[in-house]
Amino acid sequence: MAASTAAGKQRIPKVAKVKNKAPAEVQITAEQLLREAKERELELLPPPPQQKITDEEELNDYKLRKRKTFEDNIRKNRTVISNWIKYAQWEESLKEIQRARSIYERALDVDYRNITLWLKYAEMEMKNRQVNHARNIWDRAITTLPRVNQFWYKYTYMEEMLGNIAGARQVFERWMEWQPEEQAWHSYINFELRYKEVDRARTIYERFVLVHPDVKNWIKYARFEEKHGYFAHARKVYERAVEFFGDEHMDEHLYVAFAKFEENQKEFERVRVIYKYALDRISKQEAQELFKNYTIFEKKFGDRRGIEDIIVSKRRFQYEEEVKANPHNYDAWFDYLRLVESDAEAETVREVYERAIANVPPIQEKRHWKRYIYLWVNYALYEELEAKFTFAKMWLLYAQFEIRQKNLPFARRALGTSIGKCPKNKLFKGYIELELQLREFDRCRKLYEKFLEFGPENCTSWIKFAELETILGDIERARAIYELAISQPRLDMPEVLWKSYIDFEIEQEETERTRNLYRRLLQRTQHVKVWISFAQFELSSGKEGSLAKCRQIYEEANKTMRNCEEKEERLMLLESWRSFEDEFGTVLDKERVDKLMPEKVKKRRKVQADDGSDAGWEEYYDYIFPEDAANQPNLKLLAMAKLWKKQQQEKEAAEQDPDKDIDECES
Secondary structure, three states, X not given: OHHHXXXXXXXXXXXXXXXXXXXXXXXXXXXXXXXXXXXXXXXXXXXXXXXXXXXXXXXXHHHHHHHHHHHHHHHHOOOOHHHHHHHHHHHHHOXXXXXXXXXXXHXXXXXXXXXXXXXXXXXXXXXXXXXXXXXXXXXXXXXXXXXXXXXXXXXXXXXXXXXXXXXXXXHHHHHHOOOOOHHXXXXXXXXXXXXXXXXXXXXXXXHHHHHOOOXXXXXXXXXXXXXXXXXXXXXXXXXXXXXXXXXXXXXXXXXXXXXHHHXXXXXXXXXXHHHXXXXXXXXHHHOHHHHHHHHHHHHHHOOHHHHHHHXXXXXXXXXHHHHHHOOOOHHHHHHHHHHHHHHOOHHHHHHXXXXXHOOOOOOOOHHHHHHHHHHHHHHHHHHHHHHOOOOHHHHHHHHHHHHHOOXXXXXXXHHHHHHHHOOXXXXXXXXXXXXXXXXXHHHHHHHHHXXXXXXXXXXXXXXXXXXXXXXXXXXXXXXXXXXXXXXXXXXXOHHHHHHHHHHHHXXXXXXXXXXXXXXXXXXXXXXXXXHHHHHHHHHHOOOOOHHHHHXXXXXXXXXXXXXXXXXXXXXXXXXXXXXXXXXXXXXXXXXXXXXXXXXXXXXXXXXXXXXXXXXXXXXXXXXXXXXXXXXXXXXXXXXXXXXXXXXXXXXXXXXXXXXXXXXXXXX
């Protein structure tokens, strides 16, 4: 009993007690141990001996042993894919492609979700130029694992490298049906652009912005159109994006990009409208970048008034946020109203007052109602002192009422009072129309004089005044009015005024006066339409020598516009001249104009991004006029080179087919 108990017990070895616990004099670190092991090369194994195979039987024996080793490793653990890949790569190194395929197929049966396995399999087929086998593998891969983007990238790249563009496009289309990530769409677009398929790329962008409707993607679409010179399409994309996101999902980056696009197109009024539209609808916290860009724009292209508008807009935003947070904060409403009264129109001021007085105090306490009552008091004072009674329509309706009551003096007094208090174009026009109906032409003259004192830049008023005098038969007075009008330093539509004056002289059959008018207009502007109109006037005069004078004007215009930077305008002039010679000129005249026609060439220029960095190159069309080319040695040299190349090609063609030349000579 005691013996069995003693046998069952485990003997615990005695632990030696450390008597001296002081540190040793020489300390050994782990680094020293590793350094010594490296120096002594304790862990290095000798390389295996090299085996030389001398005959086929020995080679077959070696293959058998290696295959048995690989098969044993696979049998031990089928799920270790690296063993399968090593086995297949070894067979591939022996040019045993069929065996390697068999191994890859067996491995896919074990784990068909392994991405590396599919890639190695397809790469093997591509390295050995087995294109159809590779296509088959890629088809199986994208069918089995369609969400693995790497398969699609490799497949399309292979087809493109093989020159199978249609096949690559078909693979891209299959890929897009799965609505992949954004980079996949960009790859498809870049693929089409590499082959100059801009329309196809546009179609892809249309689908892309619907699958991934982010602001940045809409901006990329618009910049794509802008880069390729389709500015109207780019503007349409921006407008669609604004409509797509609406007021609920507005993003400042979209409006900043839209505004910068219009700024590049020199459409400065459009830029202001875009910025103001966005600032009125986006909260201040989300519109910091918008304010910053708007301020920069106004400093670059605006005036003092525009910069002041930005400052006022910022303060207006602050007040809007305050009254939204607490509608019963009447002090904020007072500050807001003082701001809009000093800057905004009457309708805007009334709107803010109406919003303010709609916030009735929630409790019956005097301190709240005292502030609220002052809103009504200020509203009444504003209407009495500032807004007055300035609605033009109301004054006109009142005057018409008095006329219906046969009180003509009262109607005239009302209209005169309205013009004295708030002179507006509508009031002047209504008053003049009334006097015209009454056939009071002297009163009309006085009203027109007052009207033009009020707004001397209004070309329509000058034209109507001159037309009135023409109808009354006072031609000299009408001519004097026109002369006075064109001498004004500032006009809103000067081209309309000059055209009306020229038409007036043509109606009076004053050919010499009309010719002088054209000459005076050309001293102010060298616009191509003025030259063309001048030439057509000489042609339509019907007098002797009209064709020669018309041709002389075209020659003078062409000579004047040689220094014009707008080559399209110069081309427009030459096309008009050619149409004239086609109808009235001789063969020599036609040939002379044809020699002046420019050559349309395609050029490239650098494009800079918004941040100033290089954005690549873009192609554009330029016109090279023969007269300009004669003055530029490099263009003359280029023309001589083209001519020499053409002569060389003709010479080579003649040398290759001498019989043809002999036959032509005999015939």
